[in-house]
Every structure is written in structure tokens, then in C-alpha cells.
Amino acid sequence: MMIDPLSVFILLLGAATPILFAALGELVAERAGVLNLGVEGMMITGALAGFAAAHASGSPALGFLAAAIAGAALSMTFAALTQFLLSNQVATGLALTLFGLGLTAMFGKPYEGMKAPAMMPGPLGLNWMIWLGIALVPLLWWFLARTRPGLILRAVGENHDAAHGLGYPVRRVRILAIGFGGALAGMGGAYISIATVLQWTEGMTAGAGWIALAIVVFAQWNPWGVLAGAWLFGGVTVLQLRLQAAGVAVPVQLLSMAPYLATIIVLVLISARQKFGRSGGAAAPASLGRPFHALK
């Protein structure tokens, strides 16, 4: 039994890309203090919208654009409910996921069985979306750590009352962050339908949105950590497929479980380190998930 490390790595990049996009988007929203559990719903919406647009136009690029718009549009429902009507972020996010899954199951029916147009190849035989995902990591790191808008975004997520007191538009910053998260989640979902599976199937994101949420915690709200987490998850996914193909004497169910088990184990290890270790406080934004209301 031989498993070639290079080919595994190339496959890993593909498997990691949907989660990388979604997790980077969620990271930006969470650094602004918004916990959006609707990632799965925005991904599946992006998967369908992207597939439909790509199929109709024959251009995968237009497909990803449509997916970004659809994801951002869906996230605006979340933004309206949580930022203006001050609804509970956890409940609203869960509802968004259920809404996205249901909506796409209904509107996706006509697209079942159709084929996606071919992806445009990029340098080194990897498509452009893989490259874009990797490029986003240093870009977002630089934005958050080095630019003034990034500083303001972190300030809003860290202490929204203080940010408001200094005159920063807390609500506007958060809405923009939610929209950005929605757009990236949509593109991540579209990667699954356009570039991986090459067709539309109901519920095809299969929990990738939840993995993305876990990876943001795993990454301790750092873009480089998100890259590591996405690659780790992608690696386990690819490896277990390879092991299945190689006919290893381990039950298939156990192998299919591996990526999810790996996620849970990593999260447990992080919590344990925070609770018992010397690493100090958690890196979570202090205002994460808390509603903000200013008295004028």
C-alpha cells in the first residue's frame, strides 16, 4: 500500500478550500463581535446559487460571483434581525442554517443531475480559487493587525460600548463584517458544487459550515490558524478517502468519521489548554455574541 505525499497534499488543498473560505469569513464576523451560526446555511445557498449561475452562463467565475452575492444577501437577513431587532445571535444563526438548507432543497430540484462547466485551471495545475483562498490569509492578517479599519473592527468586537463611546459606528461595522462573512461562506459553498462534486445535490455541504465554525475557535481567531485548521481537516478527509481506496482493514464508517473526530479532539485539547495551561485567557473577542444597543 503506497500513499504518495505530494498527491495527497494537492488533493488536500482542494478539500480544504471550502472550509478555508467559510472560516475566514466567519473569523472576520467574530472579530467584529458577531457570532453567526448560519455558516452552513450560507454555504449551501452559495453552492446552489453558484452552481445555477455557472451552469447558465458557462462561466465558473460568474458562478462564484453569484455565490458571494447570494451568501451576502442571506447574511443580511441575519444582520437585520440581530443588529436592528436585537434578536439572539445563536438562535438566529441556527434558524439561518435551517432556512438555507430548506430553501435550497426547494429551489435546487430542477438542477439535480446537471453538470457544472469546467473550472479554469491556474498556476501549478491548481485552480484560481485555491490560490485566492491561500492569498486571503496574509491579506486578512494584514488587514486586522496593521490597518486602521482592521483596528476599528477589532475594537468593536472587543468592547462595543467603548467603541461607541469613542464614536465608532458599531452597527455599521458589524453589518459589513456579517456581509463579508456571508460572501466568503457562499463562495466556499460554491467551491463544493462547482469545483469538487461538479453537480448539485441537496444538503451537499454536509456539515462543512459547522467544521468552519469549529476551526475559527481552533485558530484562536487568527487567520494563519484558520489555514492550519483547514489544511488539517482537508488532510484527514483526503487521507481517509485514500485509506478507504487502499482497502485498509478499518470499517469505512470509522474512516468517514475521522475528520469530524479530529475536529472534536482538537477543540477538546484547546479547551483543556485554556482551562489548565499557562497560556492565559482565551483569545475570543470579549463582546462576541453580545447584543449592542445605544441610547441616543
Place this chain on the structure above:
Amino acid sequence: MTVSNVFRAEGLGKTYPGVRANDDISFAVEAGEIHALLGENGAGKSTLVKTIYGLVRPDEGRMTLLGAPYAPQDPRAARAAGVAMVFQHFSLFDAMTVAENIALGMENPPPRAELSRRIAELSRDYGLPLNPARRIASLSAGERQRVEILRCLLQHPRLLIMDEPTSVLTPQEAEILFATLRQLAGSGTAILYISHKLEEIRSHCDRATILRQGKLVGTVDPRAHSARELAAMMVGAEMRLVDRSGRKPGATVLKVRGLSTPAGEGMALKDVALTLRSGEILGIGGVAGNGQEELLAALSGETPTAPGTIALEGRDLSRAGPETRRRAGLLAAPEDRLGHAAVPEFSLAENTLLTAGARQGLIRRGLIDRKAASGFAQEIIRAFDVRTPGPDTAAGALSGGNLQKFVIGREVLGRPLVLVVNQPTWGVDAGAAAAIRQALLDLAAQGAGLIVISQDLDELLELSDRFCALNQGRLSAPRPTEGLTVEEIGLMLGGAHGMEVAHVPA
């Protein structure tokens, strides 16, 4: 220009649903003066300064800054016009560095290296040493305030607003702050100083504008009036003097030995020891965050401690939970009224059940006796003059002072052997505070032992027989309050925490 007014308000008014927060407020602040804004909680001080800082838009009236009309849309407009503000509850970002925090408070911050250089330079000039690369979470309260002040100074403000800045400082740290403010005023900055500490205002401020129930009482020279006169202007009536008579220390009721708690989220207690006699009030002072909440939790039973550390009349209660301790006669009233001492959504009658269920017989065979609970709530309301429609009112609907009277009353009427209170009059108006203090003194006169934890030194000096300081989780040896000065207490509280006085000629 002959007018030296930096800021002038004319007829400012602001109404919130059900409250007239500001009503026809007019006053002026001049260049180079430290101008106090004085008033009880709820007198409208906060609304007024928020209006000046652009956080609240007034319903009527107008303001001028440096002779020009001034109506800021938001704090950034206020800062651009030359108004800076240091908040009471710090507006800092814990996870960020000093430099990042300061950059957030500036309109056009210079590049990082240049900003760090200017922070270092200015902090040296004003004797406020600070490392720009440190994270806020690792700073003390005094150091955090320096960050706020430096953030303001870098803007070269013409009007600097300070909202109760000394409430988190030791007396020595407060002296250093005043030296800095005096130096600033000397260079022509107008300072609007909000406080309800009368002595502080009398010794450091040039003029004082007094507010009462949203209305202007007047602008006076604080040095020309006694603290009593100023208080009377603030409250609108003569203050009642508390009566300390009739207390006789008796036998030891509570003995604490070798009490330590693990370092968790807050401050760890380190080898705390104290002895409390019946009829005695032991005052425990300290700057916030030095273990006050942890000490109350250890005594109330929320945090169990090692066996043999806490004994009530010789009975070891170290491992007992709060309910067991209450039955034994050890009661406690925590600092946080909403959420810790009372459930905001529950009615007052329901809130009596939280701690008084067993001692008042409000619960029988696991069932609530609603009539008894309502009756007990009515008793508290009557005995402590709680202003509320009745026992069915939600606790959260009461004003801070009234709820505090209710919470303290609930424990006092529980006939405790030992009562532990944390910040009994925090955020309470002067009238209610006097009533609460008198109730505590009366309880001691009836033979109970009391531990009063507070950050208000005047309150501790007024109430307690002996005084201990809590500093970094350690409790000092007790000293008789009689003859203790504020300076001595300041040193017991940890002195100036390494701050130095400004050393640039003003």
C-alpha cells in the same frame, strides 16, 4: 477677545421616556480652571457630559465652544473641536496594546513608531510612565487611567472632561492625578471634573456647578462652603448624621484562619485571617479588584474553602454551602444588586425567597408560602422605606438605591449572627446611603457582628470599629478606626503603586 470662556451651555434640556434628565442647564467653564460638576446619582451629570461629548443630542438649548456655536454630531466631531473625555468605566480594549488603544482615540494617528515615541515622550513629561507595547489586560486600574488621560492629552484638548476619575484610585494615586490636572490647567486647558466626593472637590477645584434632579442649583466657589453645605445643596435637605452609640463588642462570633482561594479569573485570596466579635463592625477597604468579591464569596459559601478556615461560633462552616450558612446565621449581601443579590425579573416577594426562605419560614415542605413571602417583602418595604408600588413589582423596576435598601433590608431583618456586605451604598443617593448605614449600625447595636467591605473610605471610617485593608488578595492586620487618617489608610491600600509626580515645570 476678553471672554475666557472655553465652554458655555445655555438652557440645555434632555428628556427620556418618563425622566427629565436635564432641565434648563446653563453654566460656563473658563480656560485654566478645574470646574467641578457635582450631584447625586441620577442628578443628570452623566447626561450633561454625554451631551457635551456628542453622545447624546439635547432636546433644547445650545452650547458654544471657544466662542463659536457647538453642536457635535458624535464623539469624533467633539474630539475634532477640542473636547476630550476620560470615562468613569474605562473605555479601553483589554486585549489590545496601549498604543492601539491610544490610536483608537485619535482622529489621525501617526504611524506606529512615531506614535510610540510621542506616547513615551508625553508620559515622561507628565510623570505618567507607560510602555506603549503592553496589553491593557496586564495594567492596574491606575495605569489604565493613565492610558485614558494620555489618549486625551495627545489631542491637545481645550476642554477635558473627567468622569469620577478617582473612584478607582488610592488616595496617593489621586494626589498624583490632581498634580497632573493642575499642570494641565496651568497650560490653559479647561477641566470639567465630575465627582461626588466633596472633600476632593473642596481641596482641588476652583468652581463647582451643582445639579439636583436634572436642574441647576448654582455655580459656587467650593472653598467658600463646608462639605456639609455642599451636600445640602446636592441633596436639597440637611444630611442626617448617623448615630454610632450603643455598641458593646461581645464574644467572638466569626473566626477565619488561613483562608486561601486558588487563582481563577479574579484575585486569589492569600492566607486571610480575621476575628469578628458580636456587636462589632469590621471595615475592609481596598481598591476594586483586590479580592473583595472573592472574600465575600468565600464567607457566604459560594466558594467552599479548606476545612478549618471559617468557624461561626466555633462551628466549622468551611465546606458548607450558602443555605447551610444562612441557617446557621451567617448572611451576606453581595455588591451586584441585579443578578447576584436579586433576580431582576422576579417580583420583590419572589426575591425574598432567594435568601430568606428558610430563616423566615417562607417555604414549607418544599412549597412556597406566597402569602408569607409577600408579607415579608411588605415588612422590608415598610421598615426600610423602599419606594415601590408593592411586593409584586419586579426587582429590576426599582431604582438602584431602592433595590439596595431592599436587598440590605432582607438580610438585616433575617436577624443574622454575622452579616457580610460588599459595597452597601455603591451607586446609591445620599439619603438612601445614610439610611442603609444607620440600619447597619443598628444591627450591630443589637449584637450582630458585621463585616463591611467598601471602596468608600469615608463610609468605612464612619461605620467601622476596626479597619483592615485588602491588597492583592492579602488582608492586613486590623487597626482601630479611631484616630486613623486617610493618608495612613492609603498606605495600607498599597500606596501609589509606583506612580510618580509630574516633574515638568507647569
